[in-house]
Structure formats: C-alpha cells, structure tokens
Amino acid sequence: MSEKENTLATKYDPKEVEDKWYQYWESHDLFKSVPDEREPYCIVIPPPNVTGVLHMGHMLNNTIQDILIRRARMEGKNALWVPGTDHASIATEAKVVKRLAEQGIRKRDLTRDEFLKHAWDWTHEHGGIILQQLRKLGASCDWSRTAFTMDETRSKSVLKVFVDLYDKGYIYRGLRMVNWDPKAQTALSNEEVIYKEEKSHLFYLKYYVDGLEALENEEQLRAEGNIIHKDEKGYYAVVATTRPETIMGDTAMCINPKDPKNQWLKGRKVIVPLVGRVINVIEDRYVEIEFGTGCLKVTPAHDPNDYVLGKTHNLETIDIFNADATISEQSPLYVGMDRMECRKVIVEDLKAAGLIEKIEDYENKVGYSERNSDTAVEPRLCMQWFLKMKHFAEIALPCVKNDELKFHPAKYKNIYNVWLEGIQDWCISRQLWWGHRIPAYFLPTDSEDKEVYVVALNEEEALEKARKIPGYENIEASQLRHDEDALDTWFSSWLWPISLFDGINNPGNEEIKYYYPTNDLVTAPDIIFFWVDKLGRKMSKSLGNSPDPLKLIEQFGADGVRMGLMLAAPAGNDILYDDSLCEQGRNFNNKIWNAFRLVKGWEVADVEQPEASRQAVLWFRNQLNDALATVKDHFSKFRLSDAMMVLYRLFWEEFSAWYLEAVKPAYGQPMDRATMQATLEYFDMLLRLLHPFMPFITEELWQHLDERKDGESIMYALIPEPQQADQELLKAMADVKEIVAGVRNVRKQKNLPNKEQLTLQAVGGLNNPFEAIITKLAGLEKIEAVTEKDATAAAFMVGTAEFAVPVAGSIDVEAEIKKLEADLEYTRGFLASVEKKLSNERFVANAPAAVVEGERKKKADAESKIATMEQALQTLKK
RNA sequence: GGGCAGUUAGCGCAGUUGGUUCAGAGCAUCUGCCUUACAAGCAGAGGGUCGGGGGUUCGAAUCCCUCACUGCCCACCA
Numbered sequence: 022m023s024e025k026e027n028t029l030a031t032k033y034d035p036k037e038v039e040d041k042w043y044q045y046w047e048s049h050d051l052f053k054s055v056p057d058e059r060e061p062y063c064i065v066i067p068p069p070n071v072t073g074v075l076h077m078g079h080m081l082n083n084t085i086q087d088i089l090i091r092r093a094r095m096e097g098k099n100a101l102w103v104p105g106t107d108h109a110s111i112a113t114e115a116k117v118v119k120r121l122a123e124q125g126i127r128k129r130d131l132t133r134d135e136f137l138k139h140a141w142d143w144t145h146e147h148g149g150i151i152l153q154q155l156r157k158l159g160a161s162c163d164w165s166r167t168a169f170t171m172d173e174t175r176s177k178s179v180l181k182v183f184v185d186l187y188d189k190g191y192i193y194r195g196l197r198m199v200n201w202d203p204k205a206q207t208a209l210s211n212e213e214v215i216y217k218e219e220k221s222h223l224f225y226l227k228y229y230v231d232g233l234e235a236l237e238n239e240e241q242l243r244a245e246g247n248i249i250h251k252d253e254k255g256y257y258a259v260v261a262t263t264r265p266e267t268i269m270g271d272t273a274m275c276i277n278p279k280d281p282k283n284q285w286l287k288g289r290k291v292i293v294p295l296v297g298r299v300i301n302v303i304e305d306r307y308v309e310i311e312f313g314t315g316c317l318k319v320t321p322a323h324d325p326n327d328y329v330l331g332k333t334h335n336l337e338t339i340d341i342f343n344a345d346a347t348i349s350e351q352s353p354l355y356v357g358m359d360r361m362e363c364r365k366v367i368v369e370d371l372k373a374a375g376l377i378e379k380i381e382d383y384e385n386k387v388g389y390s391e392r393n394s395d396t397a398v399e400p401r402l403c404m405q406w407f408l409k410m411k412h413f414a415e416i417a418l419p420c421v422k423n424d425e426l427k428f429h430p431a432k433y434k435n436i437y438n439v440w441l442e443g444i445q446d447w448c449i450s451r452q453l454w455w456g457h458r459i460p461a462y463f464l465p466t467d468s469e470d471k472e473v474y475v476v477a478l479n480e481e482e483a484l485e486k487a488r489k490i491p492g493y494e495n496i497e498a499s500q501l502r503h504d505e506d507a508l509d510t511w512f513s514s515w516l517w518p519i520s521l522f523d524g525i526n527n528p529g530n531e532e533i534k535y536y537y538p539t540n541d542l543v544t545a546p547d548i549i550f551f552w553v554d555k556l557g558r559k560m561s562k563s564l565g566n567s568p569d570p571l572k573l574i575e576q577f578g579a580d581g582v583r584m585g586l587m588l589a590a591p592a593g594n595d596i597l598y599d600d601s602l603c604e605q606g607r608n609f610n611n612k613i614w615n616a617f618r619l620v621k622g623w624e625v626a627d628v629e630q631p632e633a634s635r636q637a638v639l640w641f642r643n644q645l646n647d648a649l650a651t652v653k654d655h656f657s658k659f660r661l662s663d664a665m666m667v668l669y670r671l672f673w674e675e676f677s678a679w680y681l682e683a684v685k686p687a688y689g690q691p692m693d694r695a696t697m698q699a700t701l702e703y704f705d706m707l708l709r710l711l712h713p714f715m716p717f718i719t720e721e722l723w724q725h726l727d728e729r730k731d732g733e734s735i736m737y738a739l740i741p742e743p744q745q746a747d748q749e750l751l752k753a754m755a756d757v758k759e760i761v762a763g764v765r766n767v768r769k770q771k772n773l774p775n776k777e778q779l780t781l782q783a784v785g786g787l788n789n790p791f792e793a794i795i796t797k798l799a800g801l802e803k804i805e806a807v808t809e810k811d812a813t814a815a816a817f818m819v820g821t822a823e824f825a826v827p828v829a830g831s832i833d834v835e836a837e838i839k840k841l842e843a844d845l846e847y848t849r850g851f852l853a854s855v856e857k858k859l860s861n862e863r864f865v866a867n868a869p870a871a872v873v874e875g876e877r878k879k880k881a882d883a884e885s886k887i888a889t890m891e892q893a894l895q896t897l898k899k
Numbered sequence: 900g901g902g903c904a905g906u907u908a909g910c911g912c913a914g915u916u917g918g919u920u921c922a923g924a925g926c927a928u929c930u931g932c933c934u935u936a937c938a939a940g941c942a943g944a945g946g947g948u949c950g951g952g953g954g955u956u957c958g959a960a961u962c963c964c965u966c967a968c969u970g971c972c973c974a975c976c977a
Contacts, residue, residue: 029936032939223977264977307975312977313977317977319977329975439903439972443974588925602911605939608939610939611937611939612936612939614937616937619936619937621936662912666913669925677936762942762943765942768942769931775934776934820920863956868918868957871918872958873918874919875919876918878919879920
C-alpha cells in the first residue's frame with residue numbers, strides 16, 4: 022500500500038478529481054431529497070437568468086449556499102437545495118430579437134407563436150449553461166427538481182396567482198406614466214431603471230411673451246425684483262431645460278407664484294420656440310424658485326412631474342414620441358427623427374433662430390434600462406397593469422420589524438424597511454412576448470378609449486365570465502382578444518419558493534408541508550438573505566466585472582476557488598477579487614494533500630506507542646473539540662469565513678505543524694497502531710469539517726482513507742456535536758509551543774544544527790503534561806529541573822517560568838545583558854501601571870472582583886518575573 | 900437633497916455586554932533554511948497613537964459629541 026501511495030504526486034491535481042466525484046455524487050442520487058422523518062433543511066436557489074453565465078457574484082452566492090446545505094446534510098438534516106432558472110423575459114427577448122436580426126428576420130414579421138418557438142429554441146440551447154457551471158463549482162443541488170419559471174407547473178401557478186390577486190382587487194389596469202425602454206419597447210418597473218450621472222447641458226430657451234408689445238410700469242416691476250428679458254423681438258421668458266427636443270410637447274409654462282423674478286409673467290401666454298404654439302403661464306408651488314430661471318416648461322406626456330402638473334392644471338397632453346422614441350406624427354416638427362438625433366438638430370435650429378439665451382454644462386441623472394444599458398429610459402404614458410404594493414408591504418414589514426425574519430448582516434433590515442415603506446405600485450406588465458402572458462381577455466367595444474375585459478385562467482373561463490357582463494351575453498370565443506402583454510419576470514420569481522413545491526396549484530401537498538412553511542423550518546427564515554427579492558439582485562450586481570470563474574476553476578480547482586471566495590468575503594461585504602486568494606486556497610488543498618501522503622505512507626507495526634505520540638493524541642482530541650465548538654458557533658451566526666479560517670488554522674498549524682510532527686516516526690521507523698488509528702480518526706474528522714467548504718478534495722481523500730462501499734460518501738458522514746475540551750490541556754500546549762519556539766530561537770542564534778540534541782534547563786522544574794512533545798519537537802536530549810541555570814546558558818522565559826539551554830562556547834554577555842535590561846525596564850513599567858491601578862481606591866471599589874483579582878495576579882506575575890530577571894542579570898554581570 | 904454604514908498592521912478584515920498580557924489572525928514583507936509529506940513548503944522576525952479632536956468613566960478600539968474622509972441606499976429639482 023505504502024509503495025503505491027508514496028508514488029502520489031507532491032502536488033494535488035484537482036482536475037482529475039473533481040469531475041469524477043461530481044459524477045459519483047450525481048449517479049448515486051446523493052443530492053436527492055424526499056420528505057422523511059428527518060428535520061428538513063431547505064434552500065431554494067434564487068433562479069439565475071436562463072441566459073446567463075456564472076460571474077463571481079453567483080459563485081460567491083452559490084458557494085455560500087452549498088456550504089450551508091452540505092453542512093446541514095452532515096448534521097443529519099434532510100437537506101434539499103432546489104435549482105432552477107429564470108426566464109428573464111426582457112433580457113432573453115432582447116437576445117432572441119438580436120439573433121433573429123442577424124438572420125435577417127424582424128420580430129414584427131413573425132407571429133407570436135413563431136417568435137416564441139425561436140425563444141424556446143434559444144432557451145434550450147443556452148438555458149442549461151449556468152446550471153452546468155454550478156456543477157463545476159460543486160453545488161449539491163437536487164437536479165431532479167430543476168425548475169424553470171416558465172415550465173408548466175410554474176406557469177400555471179403564476180396565472181392562478183394573477184387571477185386571484187385581480188379578483189381580490191390587488192391588481193388593476195390603468196393609464197400611468199411608466200418607465201419605457203424604447204429599444205425593447207416595453208414598460209419597466211422602477212427597479213429596472215438604473216440612474217447614472219451624466220454630463221449634459223442645460224439649455225436656456227427663449228419663450229417670447231405672446232402679444233406683449235410694451236410692458237407698463239416695467240421699471241417698477243424691476244424694482245420689485247422681476248427679471249425681465251427683452252430684445253428687439255420683444256419680451257421673453259427664459260426656460261432652462263436638459264431636453265430641448267421635448268418642446269414640441271410643451272403645453273404650458275409654469276412658475277412659482279411666489280417667485281419675485283417672474284411676477285411679471287403671471288397670467289400671460291408665451292410662445293413655444295420654433296413650434297410657435299401659444300401656451301399659458303401657469304402657477305404651481307412645485308416649481309423651485311432657485312433652479313434655472315424659475316420657469317419650467319411643462320410637457321405632460323414626457324415627464325412624471327409634468328404629468329402631475331398636467332393633471333392638476335388640466336393641460337393638454339401631446340405625446341411626441343413613438344414607441345421607439347422617434348418623433349411622432351403628433352409633433353409639428355422633426356417627425357420620424359430619433360430623439361437623440363433630434364436633440365442635436367433642434368439645438369442647431371434654435372441657435373440659428375436666435376432662441377437660445379445660453380448653454381451651460383450640467384450634470385444630471387439619466388435613467389437607463391437595466392437590461393439595455395445603452396438605452397435611456399423614456400417616461401411614457403400608457404395603459405399598464407399594476408400591483409398594489411401597499412397591501413403587501415403591510416404584510417411584509419412586521420415580520421422583519423419583529424425579527425420573525427432576520428437579515429444577515431442586520432444592516433439590511435433598515436434598507437428593507439425603507440424600501441418597503443416607500444414602495445409604489447409595481448408595474449407588472451411588459452410589452453414582450455417571452456414571458457407569462459397576462460390572463461386578461463378584452464371584449465369588443467364601440468370606442469377605442471373604452472376597455473372592457475375579464476381576467477381568467479383560460480379562454481373558457483374568460484368566456485364564461487364575459488357572458489355575465491350585461492350586453493355581452495352572446496359573445497363568442499373568437500371575439501375575445503387575449504392581452505398581448507407578458508408579466509414582469511419578477512412576478513414569477515417571488516412565487517418561486519412556493520411554486521417549486523407546487524404549493525399554489527396543489528396547496529397542502531406533502532412536499533410543501535414538509536419543506537415550505539417557513540415556521541416549520543427553524544433555520545430557513547435566517548437564509549432569507551439569499552432570497553432577498555430585489556435587494557439580493559442589486560447586491561450581486563456590483564460583482565459583475567470579475568474574471569471568468571470557469572477559468573479560475575481551471576487554474577486553481579473548484580475547491581481552491583471556493584476557499585478563495587470565502588477568504589475574500591466576510592459575511593455581507595462585497596467581495597474584492599484577488600488571484601492570490603484563490604492561490605491561497607489552492608495551496609491549502611496542496612497542504613491537505615501532502616498531509617495525507619505523509620499519513621498514508623506510514624508503515625504500521627506492533628510497536629509500543631511513544632510517549633510523545635500518546636501526549637499528542639490526547640492534546641489533539643481536545644484541540645479538535647475546541648475547534649468543533651468554535652466552528653459550530655460561527656455557523657450559527659453565518660460567519661462562514663470565520664469558520665473557514667478556524668479550520669484552515671486547525672489543519673495547517675495545529676494538525677500539520679504540531680500534531681503530525683509530534684507523532685511522526687523517525688525516518689524508516691514504523692508507526693504504532695494506537696497512534697495510527699487516532700491519526701486516521703482525526704484526519705477523517707478534519708475532512709468532514711472541511712467538506713462543506715472544499716467538497717472535492719475531501720471526498721477524494723476520505724475515500725482513500727478507508728475501505729468505502731459503493732455509494733458511500735463523505736457527504737453523509739456526520740459532524741458530531743462538540744464535546745467539552747479541557748482548557749487546561751490547551752493552555753499547557755500553548756506553553757509547549759512557546760518553549761519549543763524558545764529552543765528553536767536559541768538554535769538559530771547559536772547556529773546549532775537541528776540534529777544536535779540539546780539539554781533544556783527548566784528553572785524550578787517543568788510542570789507540563791506534554792513534556793515528551795517538547796523533548797521531541799525541540800530536539801532535546803533531556804529536560805533538566807534545576808534551581809539555578811548555568812550562568813553561560815542561553816535563557817528565555819515563558820510566562821513566569823525561566824528556561825535555559827547550555828551551549829558550548831560562550832554567549833555574548835554584553836548583548837544578553839542589554840536584552841535583559843530592556844525586558845526588565847518594560848516589565849517594571851508594566852508593573853508600575855498595574856500597581857497604580859490597584860492603588861486607586863475607586864478602581865478596587867468599582868471594578869468587578871474578577872477584574873481586580875486579575876490585576877493582582879498580573880502584579881504577582883510581574884514581580885516574580887522581575888525578580889528572576891534581576892537575578893539573571895546579576896549572574897551575568899559577575 | 901435625505902438616510903444608513905464604515906474608518907484598526909502594507910492589503911482585505913476580526914475584535915461579543917467597556918475590564919483576563921487586548922491591540923489580533925490571514926495574506927504580503929523581511930531573515931534563515933531544498934530538514935526524507937509539502938519551496939504551492941519549513942523555522943523565525945518586524946510592522947498599528949485603533950481616522951482627527953473633545954467628553955463620560957477608576958478604566959475606552961469599544962459609550963457620547965464633533966470634524967474629516969470613504970462607501971451604500973433612497974429622492975421628481977427641470
């Protein structure tokens with residue numbers, strides 16, 4: 022056996038290992054979960070875009086989920102992680118349209134069904150990619166449950182919920198100003214608009230006052246603070262705007278009634294530049310007096326505020342844009358021109374006509390479509406479907422306020438509250454074909470402005486409902502017109518956790534009862550962090566610009582990348598990508614790999630257990646239990662990076678550097694059975710603890726560690742409850758490390774070879790249960806209890822204990838004295854501060870007894886240390 | 900414009916109810932080592948006025964005030 026193991030490469034190669042074990046896990050159905058008597062632990066994957074590929078944000082998110090799921094599984098819970106994808110209607114439709122365009126096909130030339138066929142083809146081609154990538158990462162999802170937001174079950178659920186909410190009055194249809202994406206030609210929700218600071222210009226346009234030839238009492242008006250513009254063509258008002266191309270839609274000019282600058286404009290009419298339309302000057306306190314000139318052009322069709330003004334003041338609405346943001350027939354000028362082009366042209370025309378007073382540089386925020394990032398969103402007035410959010414906010418807020426539902430980290434609680442409290446109705450309709458078609462059916466009416474419709478699951482039900490409407494008793498199915506629009510993707514996403522278990526179509530089914538009701542899932546409410554509606558989406562977006570995760574996996578192995586991510590991302594903070602972190606992860610893999618090579622290389626024989634090994638076995642059992650408890654605590658607080666770091670150190674420092682060195686037989690010597698068994702047991706436990714973080718290498722080594730049956734896996738090896746660790750022993754080991762380090766320092770300073778066995782003098786004797794470990798790791802011949810150390814020995818202190826190594830040849834007395842004196846000075850200062858504290862009556866009276874006691878001990882320790890040092894100094898100076 | 904976080908070693912961070920030698924771990928850096936598991940390694944070392952100032956307290960990285968800077972969120976100033 023050892024012969025074979027010893028031929029293992031000195032470097033771990035993840036490539037061979039990872040695919041092999043993933044296939045093993047999948048083919049043995051190890052990710053699968055069905056309800057049983059165990060406690061359930063369920064995470065529902067926030068469905069990534071079907072069109073997407075993994076980026077670092079996904080990687081982090083899914084690594085975290087996989088760690089939690091694997092850990093829960095190893096705690097004996099019935100762990101289920103349901104994967105799925107999201108149909109991402111707007112993004113997918115855009116990509117399909119683009120591909121069709123490349124083939125010379127225009128969307129508008131296709132029927133809805135034809136287009137959908139292309140979309141499905143596209144989805145089938147690209148849809149699985151992201152899920153394949155998750156497999157590379159090691160995600161232990163139950164793939165048999167893979168769902169898609171547009172599969173049959175989910176689609177039925179979505180429509181059912183829509184009809185239900187409509188019937189209850191939470192969904193309505195209305196003419197509203199919405200965010201319009203002119204490229205995708207669809208409405209967007211507020212959440213799909215991203216505002217960007219942009220350098221632009223503020224154009225000051227002249228609006229001549231209609232029919233005003235001479236202003237009486239002009240001087241007096243000026244004296245009262247009016248700012249009156251006048252040129253050879255007459256009196257004019259100046260309006261500042263960033264969007265001069267919208268002047269064709271102006272139907273009023275508005276001033277603040279209290280604005281002293283513009284009093285003279287009250288009750289007058291002005292002429293829209295170039296257009297020539299005469300509009301009223303209206304007054305509204307909405308207008309900021311300080312901004313620009315205090316004169317606002319009002320374009321009710323193209324600005325949300327102007328829309329409100331238009332309603333208040335009964336203004337005409339002129340929609341000068343087509344759906345693709347070209348100028349519409351309603352405009353007197355520039356018909357058919359693109360809005361951006363129009364802006365350039367109109368500015369030139371205005372200049373030429375002398376209608377621009379001045380142009381200033383200006384920075385403002387422009388909304389862009391989240392999915393078509395190069396397309397500025399246009400406010401547009403149109404009929405859309407809305408969900409009344411107030412009702413849902415009222416349900417959702419208290420759960421978080423009273424901590425029924427928790428965020429990790431907690432700071433997101435406030436963000437969530439603010440977001441929900443200020444929430445506006447959600448525009449849920451999209452003018453897209455790819456998505457859940459809105460289950461509304463329009464009935465013929467005598468006027469275009471009038472809408473009569475029914476909302477129903479399907480055509481038959483719609484017909485039934487329609488026939489109950491007075492006047493439509495005899496309507497035929499062919500007269501119903503199914504709404505062309507689709508629902509916002511997020512309308513299906515929010516139902517995802519329920520619809521996965523078919524809880525909407527089939528309420529109360531066995532699976533939903535077992536996995537879903539969150540109050541039955543002790544831990545599930547905590548993980549809402551991963552399912553935080555739009556918040557989660559926003560958080561992961563900032564991680565978009567990172568390197569290709571698959572390349573990283575190729576380079577460092579999935580385990581290495583997973584670990585790099587955990588090291589980089591303390592809970593809740595954005596990750597900062599750095600190659601060196603993955604490198605550190607990879608190096609750790611290698612460390613584990615080599616520790617395994619060492620252990621498996623040992624020959625076992627019937628020899629007596631060395632004392633050092635016996636002591637090391639005892640110590641490490643306690644060390645392991647201590648770590649077990651710490652890791653458990655970190656997990657309970659979702660501090661996965663901290664848990665990882667504890668294990669990293671446990672394996673590297675405690676196990677490899679100390680334990681293995683302590684039990685390692687001399688070259689060519691065999692290993693005793695007891696130590697070997699304990700070592701294998703520890704190794705097994707370390708692998709289990711590490712498995713959630715690094716699933717592949719741990720499986721590989723665990724399988725090698727012992728005979729395993731086919732289908733057996735570390736995935737289901739249990740992580741036990743921590744047992745009480747003996748803190749005295751851990752403290753004793755800490756001393757051991759210091760003593761060994763002390764001897765090693767002496768070796769280094771005196772240039773003594775490691776092979777030379779030394780004697781260690783312990784002044785006053787050594788009281789430590791791990792003496793044999795010290796002897797072995799410090800390379801000692803013996804440890805001597807002495808009352809006084811050799812005058813020429815190299816000395817060091819551990820706590821209050823003094824040690825010395827007699828060395829051949831003399832020591833540098835001068836240097837030694839200097840060092841001791843510096844130490845002495847420091848310790849005296851320390852003592853002084855402690856004494857000062859203790860002599861302060863208020864401290865002694867007010868501080869807790871334990872603290873005072875601690876200070877007394879510090880004082881005693883310092884005094885004894887000083888005494889020792891003084892004596893040593895005297896000896897040296899002799 | 901409003902709100903919320905944060906500022907601790909070169910870097911990214913931990914530090915729980917103020918008190919145990921509490922100023923920390925990791926990476927990086929420096930020094931010495933190819934010691935028979937591992938140079939992707941081993942053994943060591945250095946490095947911080949805890950953003951500035953003030954206050955409360957016997958005692959402050961920790962609590963309060965204030966200033967500075969950074970980040971995030973929200974908002975209709977054309």
